[in-house]
Amino acid sequence: MAVTIQQIAEAAGVSRGTVDRALNNRGRINPEVAQRIRRMADEMGYVRKNRKQVAPKKETIKIGIITQLAKSAFMLEVNRGIRQAAEELKERGIKLFVKEGISVDGDQQLRAMDELVQENIQGLAIMPTDCESVRLKLNWLIEEAGIPVVTFNSDIVGTRRSCYVGMDNRKSGRTAAGLMGMLTGGSGKILVITGFFSNPVNNARVDGFVEELKKSYPSLELAGVQGSFDEASEVNKIITNAMLNIPGINGVFVISGGQKGIGEAYKKLQLERRPYTIIYDLTPGNRDALKNGTADFLIDQEGYVQGYRPPLILAELLLKGKKVEEEFQYTDIKIKTKYNL
DSSP states (O other), X not given: OOOOHHHHHXXXXXXXXXXXXXXXXXSOOOHHHHHHHHHHHHHHTOOOHHHHSOOOOSSOEEEEEEESOTTSTHHHHHHHHHHHHHHHHHTTTEEEEEEEOSSSOHHHHHHHXXXXXXXXXXXEEEOOOOSHHHHHHHHHHHHTSOOOEEEESSOOTTSOOSEEEEOOHHHHHHHHHHHHHHHHTTOEEEEEEXXXXXXXXXXXXHHHHHHXXXXXXXXXXXXXXXXXXXXXXXXHHHHHHHHHHSXXXXXXXXXXXXXXXXXXXXHHHTOSSOOEEEEEOOOHHHHHHHHTTSOSEEEEOOHHHHHHHHHHHHHHHHHHOOOOOOSEEEOOOEEEOTTOO
């Protein structure tokens, strides 16, 4: 007897609608729940209707993806989401072409876009650098070449992109300020370390953090905002120099990569009591930082979802002409401590 959607729903402990969305890639659903449902369906022997008779595909649909900071640990989760989307979309005649950027570089992104246009892509998902040349190129792709664009992780104003998938970075900065205010009792000095000043993601987090400090914790002072280029050695150097030369620092907020340098600096300084510390992204190294007491709070932005969702949005648009209803598709702001890893 053929396995039904109802049987899968009962086995998975979800509704029929959730199973239908997972099996047919329709609507919004947690990617990991969808993956679990599809795995259970396969194990139970379910045969999807669209698998019984597969019509020959006339032409492969091509979607381009452009990322930044390829060597950062955060990109491990983003790339895992992209790979999962590529695997699922392959069955629907869609191929993903990924161009990985090493740094935050507008010229590099322009070259990547030109290369993808040569591949005849029909859609583009991009972590854009916020600069005029990239803005103009994206608008040309959208308006002249007819290629829909979805931004993820970082956004860019002044374009006709379909939507943005990622964290509300300004809100996450305000969240971090609230956490730091509670940790410090609302007094002291906070050292802020960003990655690249050219990265709009970093800037939005700093803006939100400073905005909330002024509003809710006016007695907390900034001991400076310094750029580390996402390098652990720079983070180490910045913290070491600041702690030795600026008295009263009782909080450190590291907005982007290079967090390994925090523990190195604290070990070198041999502090009786380290500053309260907040970091971003649930990477293996940052898990360890929470477990061993190097950091107090971690803010995670669901990198897997950011990599997984944009190609599916573009697929629905290209295959079905389905317009994107939500312009801002924010991922959750997840707060982690060593107690809830």
